[in-house]
Amino acid sequence: MRQSQLFTKSLKQVPSDxxxxxxxxxxxxxxIDKLFSGVYTLLxxxxxxxxxxENVIREEINNIDGQEVYMPALHPLQNYIQTGRQDIDVLFxxxxxxxxxxxxxxxxxxxxxxxxxxxxxxYKDLPTKVYQFQTKFRNELRAKSGILRGRExxxxxxxxxxxxxxxxxxxxxxxxxxxxxxxKRCGILGSTYLTFASGGSFSQFxxxxxxxxxxxEDNIYVCDKCNLAINExxxxxxxxxxxxxxxxxIKHKSxxxxxxxxxxxxxxxxxxxxxxxxxxxxxxxxMGCYGIGLGRLMGTVVEISNDKEGxxxxxxxxxxxxxxxxxxxxxxxxxxxxxEIYQNLLDMKxxxxxxxxxxxxxxxxxxxxxxxxxxxxxIVSKKNIEKGLVEIKxxxxxxxxxxxxxxxxxxxxx
Amino acid sequence: MRQSQLFTKSLKQVPSDxxxxxxxxxxxxxxIDKLFSGVYTLLxxxxxxxxxxENVIREEINNIDGQEVYMPALHPLQNYIQTGRQDIDVLFxxxxxxxxxxxxxxxxxxxxxxxxxxxxxxYKDLPTKVYQFQTKFRNELRAKSGILRGRExxxxxxxxxxxxxxxxxxxxxxxxxxxxxxxKRCGILGSTYLTFASGGSFSQFxxxxxxxxxxxEDNIYVCDKCNLAINExxxxxxxxxxxxxxxxxIKHKSxxxxxxxxxxxxxxxxxxxxxxxxxxxxxxxxMGCYGIGLGRLMGTVVEISNDKEGxxxxxxxxxxxxxxxxxxxxxxxxxxxxxEIYQNLLDMKxxxxxxxxxxxxxxxxxxxxxxxxxxxxxIVSKKNIEKGLVEIKxxxxxxxxxxxxxxxxxxxxx
Numbered sequence: 001m002r003q004s005q006l007f008t009k010s011l012k013q014v015p016s017d018x019x020x021x022x023x024x025x026x027x028x029x030x031x032i033d034k035l036f037s038g039v040y041t042l043l044x045x046x047x048x049x050x051x052x053x054e055n056v057i058r059e060e061i062n063n064i065d066g067q068e069v070y071m072p073a074l075h076p077l078q079n080y081i082q083t084g085r086q087d088i089d090v091l092f093x094x095x096x097x098x099x100x101x102x103x104x105x106x107x108x109x110x111x112x113x114x115x116x117x118x119x120x121x122x123y124k125d126l127p128t129k130v131y132q133f134q135t136k137f138r139n140e141l142r143a144k145s146g147i148l149r150g151r152e153x154x155x156x157x158x159x160x161x162x163x164x165x166x167x168x169x170x171x172x173x174x175x176x177x178x179x180x181x182x183x184k185r186c187g188i189l190g191s192t193y194l195t196f197a198s199g200g201s202f203s204q205f206x207x208x209x210x211x212x213x214x215x216x217e218d219n220i221y222v223c224d225k226c227n228l229a230i231n232e233x234x235x236x237x238x239x240x241x242x243x244x245x246x247x248x249x250i251k252h253k254s255x256x257x258x259x260x261x262x263x264x265x266x267x268x269x270x271x272x273x274x275x276x277x278x279x280x281x282x283x284x285x286x287m288g289c290y291g292i293g294l295g296r297l298m299g300t301v302v303e304i305s306n307d308k309e310g311x312x313x314x315x316x317x318x319x320x321x322x323x324x325x326x327x328x329x330x331x332x333x334x335x336x337x338x339x340e341i342y343q344n345l346l347d348m349k350x351x352x353x354x355x356x357x358x359x360x361x362x363x364x365x366x367x368x369x370x371x372x373x374x375x376x377x378x379i380v381s382k383k384n385i386e387k388g389l390v391e392i393k394x395x396x397x398x399x400x401x402x403x404x405x406x407x408x409x410x411x412x413x414x
Numbered sequence: 415m416r417q418s419q420l421f422t423k424s425l426k427q428v429p430s431d432x433x434x435x436x437x438x439x440x441x442x443x444x445x446i447d448k449l450f451s452g453v454y455t456l457l458x459x460x461x462x463x464x465x466x467x468e469n470v471i472r473e474e475i476n477n478i479d480g481q482e483v484y485m486p487a488l489h490p491l492q493n494y495i496q497t498g499r500q501d502i503d504v505l506f507x508x509x510x511x512x513x514x515x516x517x518x519x520x521x522x523x524x525x526x527x528x529x530x531x532x533x534x535x536x537y538k539d540l541p542t543k544v545y546q547f548q549t550k551f552r553n554e555l556r557a558k559s560g561i562l563r564g565r566e567x568x569x570x571x572x573x574x575x576x577x578x579x580x581x582x583x584x585x586x587x588x589x590x591x592x593x594x595x596x597x598k599r600c601g602i603l604g605s606t607y608l609t610f611a612s613g614g615s616f617s618q619f620x621x622x623x624x625x626x627x628x629x630x631e632d633n634i635y636v637c638d639k640c641n642l643a644i645n646e647x648x649x650x651x652x653x654x655x656x657x658x659x660x661x662x663x664i665k666h667k668s669x670x671x672x673x674x675x676x677x678x679x680x681x682x683x684x685x686x687x688x689x690x691x692x693x694x695x696x697x698x699x700x701m702g703c704y705g706i707g708l709g710r711l712m713g714t715v716v717e718i719s720n721d722k723e724g725x726x727x728x729x730x731x732x733x734x735x736x737x738x739x740x741x742x743x744x745x746x747x748x749x750x751x752x753x754e755i756y757q758n759l760l761d762m763k764x765x766x767x768x769x770x771x772x773x774x775x776x777x778x779x780x781x782x783x784x785x786x787x788x789x790x791x792x793i794v795s796k797k798n799i800e801k802g803l804v805e806i807k808x809x810x811x812x813x814x815x816x817x818x819x820x821x822x823x824x825x826x827x828x
Contacts, residue, residue: 007481007533007542033529035486036514041529042484050484067421070456070464072449073487073549074506074566092488094508094518096565097555100450104508104518115447115455119421124773128421135487135549141511151510152488359538 001320003355006030008043010368021215022299023146025311029371031319038143038151040295045372048319050154053294054133056185056316057156060178064171066131066158071111073135077101079110083270090138104137109267109289112159117273120285123163126275127171131158133294145217147299148255158290163277168262168286175290179209179258182292187314188301192257193229195220196242199262205234206261210254215303218256221249229254255300263287310371312396320353322412323374327362328382338380341390341408348409370395376412415458415734417769420444422457424782435629436713437560439725443785445733452557452565454709459786462733464568467708468547470599470730471570474592478585480545480572485525487549491515493524497684504552518551523677523703526573527685534699536690537577541585545572547708559631561713562669572704577691582676582700589704593623593672596706601728602715606671607643609634610656613676619648620675624668629717632670635663643668669714677701724785726810734767736826737788741776742796752794755804755822762823784809790826 008030015034018024023040026032031046042050058068077093080086080103092104105111112130120128136155143151158175162168176194183189188211195210210220210229219232223241230238230249240247265284268274274282298317305312315321322345326338338356345352353374355365369377379391389402392411403411422444429448432438437454440446445460456464472482491507494500494517506518519525526544534542550569557565572589576582590608597606602625609624624634624643633646637655644652644663654661679698682688688696712731719726729735736759740752752770759766767788769779783791793805803816806825817825 005479005481007530007539007544009533011532030533033532035488035525035529036490039486039488041486041525044481044483047482047484065419067419067458068461069458070461072453072455072566074449074453074551076450092508092516094506097553102506111449111455115449116421118425118447119423119444125421130421137488139511152486 001353003353004357006044006353008045010364010371018146019144020146020148020299021306022148022302025302025306025371026147026299029310029368029373032147038140038149040147040150045319046298049298049313049317050294052317052319053186053297054154054156057133057182057292057294060182060185061131061156061158064129064174064178066129069115069130069132071105071108071115071132071134073105073137074102075105075110077103079114083110083267085110090140092137092139105134106136106138107289107291108132108134108157109159109263113267113271113273113287116159116161116285117271120161120273120275122276123278126161126163126285127167129158129160129171131156131290136293145215145299147295148215148303149217150293150295153296154294156292156294160288160290162286162288163275163283165262165264165286168264168288172260172262172288175260175288176207179260179290179292183209183211183257185314185316186297186301187305187317188257188297191304193220193222193227193254195229195231195254195256196234196238197231197259198234200266203262203264205238206259208256209258211257211300211304212252213255213300213303214253216253216255218254219251220254221251223249255296255303257297257300258290258292260290261288263289306373309367311373313373313375315375318351318375319372320351320374322350322352322376322378323355323369323372324352324378324380325355325362325365325369326380327365329356329358331382331385333385334380334382337385337405341378341380341405344409350409350412378408415767417767418771420458420767422459424778424785432560433558434560434562434713435720436562436716439716439720439785440561440713443724443782443787446561452554452563454561454564459733460712463712463727463731464708466731466733467600467711468568468570471547471596471706471708474596474599475545475570475572478543478588478592480543483529483544483546485519485522485529485546485548487519487551488516489519489524491517493528497524497681499524504554506551506553519548520550520552521703521705522546522548522571523573523681527681527687527701530573530575530699531685531687534575534687534689537692540575540577540689540699541581543572543574543585545570545704550707559629559713561709562629562717563631564707564709567710568708570706570708574702574704576700576702577689577697579676579678579700582678582702586674586676586702589674589702590621593674593704593706597623597625597671599728599730600711600715601719601731602671602711605718607634607636607641607668609643609645609668609670610648610652611645611673612648614680617676617678619652620673622670623672625671625714625718626666627669627714627717628667630667630669632668633665634668635665637663669710669717671711671714672704672706674704675702677703720787723781725787727787727789729789732765732789733786734765734788736764736766736790736792737769737783737786738766738792738794739769739776739779739783740794741779743770743772745796745799748794748796748799751799751819755792755794755819758823764823764826792822 226243
């Protein structure tokens with residue numbers, strides 16, 4: 001994309017009520033805009049990152065047999081009365097003109113269960129797994145963590161349906177592995193721990209994926225040896241490592257980037273969702289649910305991967321992999337070479353942002369490029385072009401290389 | 415995709431309150447599910463169609479310089495007070511815990527104007543065009559037209575910002591052309607008319623794209639010679655063809671599949687959104703807005719492209735282009751050949767649904783395939799396999815061809 005065509009600009013001022021680092025960095029570089037606390041617009045750069053995260057998640061969930069659907073945001077309150085969740089704290093309420101009470105989906109168990117009930121009748125229809133990328137609405141009293149805790153945010157929610165707990169347990173392990181692959185591809189695996197958390201009244205534990213970060217709202221106790229952690233909320237019932245039993249756990253602030261939960265028959269029982277089993281008897285469908293908030297994941301990456309100049313994106317979710325910056329644009333051969341390089345990279349299907357703006361000084365261009373944080377920067381200048389070279393800089397390491405123009409593509413090593 | 419893995423089934427019964435043809439056809443073939451009137455879930459087949467429509471629209475809008483963003487659904491009521499739209503009929507109301515009044519976005523002028531105001535300051539920043547695919551919420555009193563009129567639905571909304579009306583007029587014509595390309599690719603161009611409609615208090619006309627259909631809620635008067643139409647709502651002020659002036663217009667029922675509107679300075683004035691022009695003076699930004707409802711477009715295709723067996727999808731938006739049906743699956747060579755053909759088509763990046771279900775009779779398979787309505791059907795049977803052939807049937811024309819197995823790919827002519 002030509003940067004001269006991008007309507008967003010580097011903003012010198014972020015809103016004065018924006019205290020979170022992630023939103024400050026994202027707003028000033030033009031990734032997001034704040035409508036009000038906890039509610040943000042994704043601008044072109046931000047939408048690109050979210051779409052890349054979405055695609056990573058989609059690939060990994062398709063690999064474990066997820067079928068993608070898209071459920072509504074408007075839910076009948078009646079469905080929540082049926083599960084006893086009509087009074088949960090974060091519901092937004094509204095109503096139809098005729099007076100029917102609605103809530104905005106804060107999760108989708110109340111919709112997915114009656115839906116699947118229409119299609120699943122026998123053990124032969126199980127297991128089945130459906131997921132979606134859909135907006136959730138949560139009426140948080142305070143929303144001061146930028147895109148880490150939104151009142152409106154995009155979530156991947158996966159629901160699995162099984163004949164028995166054994167089958168659920170098996171799938172639950174597959175999801176754990178898929179989640180680790182997702183967090184690896186999004187560049188946060190190194191500081192992300194599988195964390196034991198409360199399982200509610202019907203399961204001993206649930207599992208969270210917690211990423212160490214000072215901006216986190218959670219506290220976890222980490223066993224460095226086993227790469228496991230325990231959420232503070234259950235430290236009274238579990239105070240040692242569930243694997244090696246050591247009591248040497250280290251407390252950290254952290255962000256919950258994902259969670260997985262054995263719902264068992266909690267929601268199927270509410271809706272009387274049963275199947276005929278192999279013996280011709282009716283039995284409750286056994287469920288699991290598995291969430292990842294896309295904005296929170298993006299915000300976590302920003303919180304843990306930045307420097308004083310701006311954001312440093314992991315390559316798989318960078319808004320663009322390559323950022324070409326022209327300087328000395330009044331020079332004809334710089335302009336011609338710049339265009340050539342841009343077209344070559346486009347032809348190679350490389351995601352490239354091309355700073356062709358005429359009204360910006362080099363210093364401004366470099367500063368905005370650091371804020372945006374693409375993986376590699378190619379600087380096309382008069383001095384280097386005359387030697388047949390360009391400068392390639394790695395955003396994460398700061399490493400600089402001078403590369404022959406003909407060898408740019410192989411040197412990018414994306 | 416293997417059909418044995420698809421959780422949806424052909425439903426023999428549609429909800430008794432579902433009177434619209436589009437929803438009946440879509441529900442029985444497993445494309446959508448009805449949560450309540452005007453609110454539907456997209457099931458895997460339906461989501462595939464919507465994603466294909468979305469991609470067609472995205473390509474065409476990117477081609478006319480649209481920059482994609484994603485704005486929130488929760489809007490401060492205050493923004494609607496500022497434009498005087500706080501009392502419009504279809505708003506859903508809700509509120510934050512602290513008491514702040516919110517509405518659910520029924521359109522996005524009240525969000526996009528203050529957003530663009532932060533980035534656009536000078537004539538040099540114009541023109542700019544932003545668009546999104548985002549859910550709209552409209553509290554309709556009645557919603558009896560299936561997915562033609564949703565209370566919650568996905569819309570592509572594009573907003574353009576200009577220095578003057580001349581520039582707006584020029585872009586407005588480009589959007590008209592892009593819309594015709596979109597409707598062509600979605601297979602409804604032949605029955606879709608550019609239709610003159612009310613321009614509100616600030617513009618002589620707006621333009622709608624109306625598709626002839628008995629299920630439509632609109633009435634238009636068509637000039638067959640000029641391929642133009644007039645919406646009944648303005649027949650008092652415009653009763654002849656705006657082009658050839660004939661009064662021989664034919665009345666039809668129709669569906670509004672898109673509309674484009676010159677907003678001029680209506681919304682920019684409300685927010686005092688001005689730029690510095692070439693003379694250093696402040697001037698109101700001039701706007702246009704352009705909408706297409708994705709569900710309505712999908713529903714329109716279903717309404718006008720079906721037969722008594724089911725839906726007939728235009729090829730660019732079919733859930734799958736090819737539907738392979740195995741019969742005599744107990745025969746080993748049928749199974750082996752079926753798998754080979756399926757893998758070959760996948761390798762060729764052809765979208766293919768593979769009916770490998772063991773528990774369905776051929777008649778059931780054919781009947782569901784007709785309901786689903788993929789472009790071409792390949793029937794792999796014992797009798798034909800022995801001759802080295804498969805049968806290929808065109809869903810739209812019913813034409814049948816017997817094709818050598820090695821020549822399937824070239825015969826598909828997708």
